[in-house]
Amino acid sequence: MAGISIRAVEKAYGAVRVVHGIDLEIAHEEFVVLVGPSGCGKSTTLRMIAGLEDISGGDVWIGQTRVNDLPPRKRNISMVFQNYALYPHMNVRDNLGFGLRIAGQSPQVVTERVNEAAGILGLSELLDRTPAELSGGQRQRVAMGRAIVRHPDAFLFDEPLSNLDAKLRGQMRAEIKKLHQKVRTTVVYVTHDQVEAMTLADRIVVMRDGHIEQVGTPMQVFNHPVNTFVATFIGSPPMNLLPAVIHEGQVLLRDGSLVPVPARLRAKTHEGQDVVLGIRPDDICPVGHGLGETDEGTDIALTVDLAEPLGMESLIYTSIAGQEVQAKLYGPRIVQASETLSFRLALDRAHLFDAATTRSLDVL
């Protein structure tokens, strides 16, 4: 029964600072995903919460306790590692029960909790196997089982799915989500995969270079990215970014073509301002093949360079103002390369970023 509070936490290795004083409040039973490219400090942050790394500055609180100086075993958390980190010399039953036995629980309690966790995760048939005899997905489930048997205050997941193949990753992702619905506990989950972040999180924390760039629900982060980094990191395929200048109330692209400034941003632009127009592939669609009607759009004729049909939709590579952009076509229509189509840009969902600061004009 505990939230986690991270206050001005820093991590430095000698002179090299890898986490620069981050603040984050995680509510009880909340599922928070730390996401960012490798080296952004997300794993280090998680390991500081776990107690596997010393905290160089600031405080970490779990519930009502400041845990900076507590060893991992006194923090009442459990952790799932990328490489599963199972105990190779113990069978599944002993792996699951290890923490309980160390804590001095009676054999009946251990058996009961192990069976309960094995039931939740579908491991009942595998209890007598050793980790060497399990598949990757099974090992990952054992690692999760080991985390839940102890009824901890919080689960910490460190890139738990990155060792699995794509199909299994999708399945396990769903299982983690189901698990959280069954076993309501605070979760901090680290990943570099924005799809995992979007699908699992109550709130996403986007990190870069030891700083938090944005915190918000998946939809907030997706719909209202605060800067170009978050805009391109969240969402797949990434948002298209087109450098431009504001000219006479319009966005002047590099080739001289003009796109209207989205209505909501008109007051925030001024003549001659250097901006970046950000627009997701889903918001550049051939007329009649988009995501329903847009309130505010502008049409533009584009030549298809390459089309990747995916069945119900196609990913289209084309170029605007001499720059490659990705667009989408919804519906089972075949598109040929070099075909010229009229595309509609959904301006109500487009973004403008300040070219110098990369910050979104929406939040300025």
Place this chain on the structure above:
Amino acid sequence: MIAFLRTRRTALIPLLLLSPALLTMLFVVALPLGFSFYTSLTAYRLVRPETIEIFVGLRNYIRLLEDWEFWRVFGRTILFLAIALNVEFLLGLGIALLIAKITWGQRTLRTIMMFPMMFSPILVGFQFKFIFNDNIGILNNALQSLGLTDRAIPWLVDGRLAMFSIIFAEVWMSTSVFAILLLAGLFAMPRDPLEAAKVDGCNSWQVFRHITLPFIMPFAFIAMTIRSLDVARAYDIVHVMTGGGPAGRTELLWTLIARTGYMDARMGQANAMAYLSTLLSIAFTWYFYTKLMQARRYMGGVQ
């Protein structure tokens, strides 16, 4: 007809290719083994070569089974082995754990640690014979200078102390076998299970006891296999330091066998002893090998 010859020829090729290995094995291993086994069934005495033809059946073995002195030496060798291996294991483990913690100068320390192994066991024996000598030995000298004792302790004259001294020399020389293999094990150990155990509630001792130790035991078993063969044939250090004395109190299997075979010239009897002591080595090797295989089974295939 041609087809028949061809099949004959292809059938012979494997044997032909194997023949160098087979012949070597035959002359280097099988023949001497067979010959020594045969002599253990004769009354062969080195000084009277014609006795090799006197076939006595199992008489040498039967005499050994009734020989109380032989079995006492047999038992002493097992005790010697057990103490030496355990002490070397514990010391080697300690050294390996300490060195694994060091970040600066680790390579140098690793090299220094191997120094005792670079000396010939005979020289180690001579050196410790000097150290433990009751009159001029450096150890008694040091003890007396420090005022810890006022009389000379008869390290190599008292039966128990002599055994202790020999084990000490043996341990000094070979602890690094354990240390280096256990250190290799510690280096090969994945970090994740250690961290998982810490989060799972283990203190440092519990992490060591439940995770580290099981992981490095296969390495310890390899060291034990090597060292059990080594210690079971101990001869040089014992021969130099005490010659099996005082009054046979430090006699081990191979000093006894060598004395029977070369001093008393009763080679038939000595070979019978040697065959029985081989059983000891086989038993130890088999035991450690089984443990190793058990441990390897679960270590395989897990990252």
